[in-house]
Amino acid sequence: MSIAAVWFRNDLRCLDHQALSEACKQHEQVRGVYFLCPAQLDEHVTAPMRRHFLRRALDELAAQLAALGIPLDIVNAWHFREVPQALVGYCDKFNIDEVFAHREWLVDEIRRDDACAAALEGRFRLLDDSLTSPLQISKDDGDPYKVFTPFSRRCRDHLRQHFPQCLRRPKTKGEPIEPSTCPVFGEEVSSDDWAASESEVLAQLRRFCSKQAGKYKERRDLPSEAGTSELSPALALGLVSPQQCLARLYSECGDTIWDTKSGPGTWFNELLWRDFYRHIAYHYPRVVMGKAFQPHTDHIAWRYDQDDFDAWREGRTGFPIVDAAMRQLKERGWMHNRLRMITASFLCKDLHIDWRWGEKHFLAHLVDADFASNNGGWQWAASTGTDAAPYFRIFNPTTQGQRFDPEGKFIRQYVPELAGLSGKALHQPPALKNYPGPIVDHSQARQISLALFKDLAD
Numbered sequence: 001m002s003i004a005a006v007w008f009r010n011d012l013r014c015l016d017h018q019a020l021s022e023a024c025k026q027h028e029q030v031r032g033v034y035f036l037c038p039a040q041l042d043e044h045v046t047a048p049m050r051r052h053f054l055r056r057a058l059d060e061l062a063a064q065l066a067a068l069g070i071p072l073d074i075v076n077a078w079h080f081r082e083v084p085q086a087l088v089g090y091c092d093k094f095n096i097d098e099v100f101a102h103r104e105w106l107v108d109e110i111r112r113d114d115a116c117a118a119a120l121e122g123r124f125r126l127l128d129d130s131l132t133s134p135l136q137i138s139k140d141d142g143d144p145y146k147v148f149t150p151f152s153r154r155c156r157d158h159l160r161q162h163f164p165q166c167l168r169r170p171k172t173k174g175e176p177i178e179p180s181t182c183p184v185f186g187e188e189v190s191s192d193d194w195a196a197s198e199s200e201v202l203a204q205l206r207r208f209c210s211k212q213a214g215k216y217k218e219r220r221d222l223p224s225e226a227g228t229s230e231l232s233p234a235l236a237l238g239l240v241s242p243q244q245c246l247a248r249l250y251s252e253c254g255d256t257i258w259d260t261k262s263g264p265g266t267w268f269n270e271l272l273w274r275d276f277y278r279h280i281a282y283h284y285p286r287v288v289m290g291k292a293f294q295p296h297t298d299h300i301a302w303r304y305d306q307d308d309f310d311a312w313r314e315g316r317t318g319f320p321i322v323d324a325a326m327r328q329l330k331e332r333g334w335m336h337n338r339l340r341m342i343t344a345s346f347l348c349k350d351l352h353i354d355w356r357w358g359e360k361h362f363l364a365h366l367v368d369a370d371f372a373s374n375n376g377g378w379q380w381a382a383s384t385g386t387d388a389a390p391y392f393r394i395f396n397p398t399t400q401g402q403r404f405d406p407e408g409k410f411i412r413q414y415v416p417e418l419a420g421l422s423g424k425a426l427h428q429p430p431a432l433k434n435y436p437g438p439i440v441d442h443s444q445a446r447q448i449s450l451a452l453f454k455d456l457a458d
């Protein structure tokens with residue numbers, strides 16, 4: 001009897017799962033395996049809420065697989081370095097003929113997979129699970145894209161011709177079995193506010209596509225409204241695939257998805273931003289190793305001021321929208337996209353602190369942490385990345401607050417010290433007994449930023 005193992009990574013689902021489907025098609029018996037690498041999670045700075053979310057998602061996956069007669073083995077491998085040996089041991093123990101997994105695109109993962117392929121000598125099959133694979137999308141001259149807009153145009157052309165066909169749940173492989181449970185593997189913070197089961201996530205996706213996608217363009221920048229999907233934690237762990245997102249969007253909204261000015265078309269574009277940063281991380285691995293995408297910007301004289309950094313991360317900068325956003329991150333393990341842009345810009349362009357400090361802080365708190373998207377977002381905000389706009393586009397945190405939280409509903413929710421203020425005073429409050437005055441003068445800080453970048457050009 002032939003036996004396959006499906007190695008689950010950031011694809012913790014049963015539906016639309018290439019590796020699981022192939023393994024079930026080609027082998028009589030199938031086991032699932034997940035290599036738990038606590039030291040790697042520490043090295044990659046994993047938020048306690050994300051650890052809890054991961055453990056819940058693994059338990060949900062184990063239950064789904066158990067109903068199909070497929071066991072899920074959680075194997076402790078400590079660090080990526082130990083995985084090849086652990087994988088060989090696992091295959092020997094269960095007489096595994098072939099291992100199936102989805103390709104990952106970041107440098108540590110690629111190195112790990114190369115070592116596993118060598119150790120398994122032809123018994124390791126890596127399949128593509130992306131909306132647009134970095135191996136498929138390139139410019140006419142074969143070079144990778146560096147700018148989002150032409151990249152997204154090419155992706156849309158590609159997807160028009162190769163629209164994702166989502167795979168069904170595989171047929172059962174035997175009688176239902178008792179599901180395994182994942183042990184606690186480090187400090188946790190409850191992630192119970194985030195759906196961790198495939199069925200709940202699919203219901204969330206359906207709701208968003210049928211009821212909210214149409215108004216996405218108008219509402220996506222308003223943090224006080226539920227205008228975005230909040231599917232990022234599920235997408236980060238692969239409880240749902242971007243292919244399923246696109247297919248569902250199409251089935252609810254039809255051809256409007258191809259119109260980039262429509263709500264559904266704008267949401268489609270956001271899914272492509274996710275792919276774009278994966279392509280960048282794959283083709284320019286220096287960004288994953290702490291380097292700037294634009295190498296000359298590695299010479300910027302960033303500040304490393306712990307007091308200012310603490311004020312930023314604790315939400316006491318005296319800029320209400322920044323403080324509300326940083327407190328949202330702490331409370332929910334998630335932050336609205338507009339606010340990620342505002343807070344990242346504030347750290348880099350108002351406090352002139354190294355974007356890498358901010359990047360790490362986000363990783364340490366986000367339930368949806370995704371290395372490529374986080375790095376891309378930070379480098380975009382710091383003007384060291386792929387942004388086509390010039391470095392002198394600097395967000396004014398006060399006017400951003402006035403524009404995107406005009407009535408201060410969001411600010412009041414997270415900064416109760418300001419609950420009694422309204423109008424201009426809410427966005428530019430004086431120093432209060434329990435709330436600080438602004439820790440920096442924005443117009444002076446802006447001039448310093450311009451000088452920092454101009455010095456590079458000279």
Ligand SMILES: Cc1cc2nc3c(=O)[nH]c(=O)nc-3n(C[C@H](O)[C@H](O)[C@H](O)COP(=O)(O)OP(=O)(O)OC[C@H]3O[C@@H](n4cnc5c(N)ncnc54)[C@H](O)[C@@H]3O)c2cc1C
Binds near residue numbers: 273378
């Ligand atoms: C400084 C900074 C750090 C970020 N860090 C992360 C991160 O660690 N993980 C993460 O998933 N996203 C990150 N983003 C992107 C974006 O802020 C989040 O994906 C988004 O806020 C998630 O909310 P949502 O699911 O409601 O998004 P929606 O607006 O509903 O978008 C749907 C999906 O598209 C993807 N997406 C949306 N916007 C972007 C974007 N700008 N870049 C890449 N993918 C995007 C996400 O997977 C998201 O779930 C970051 C952005 C910035 C500016």
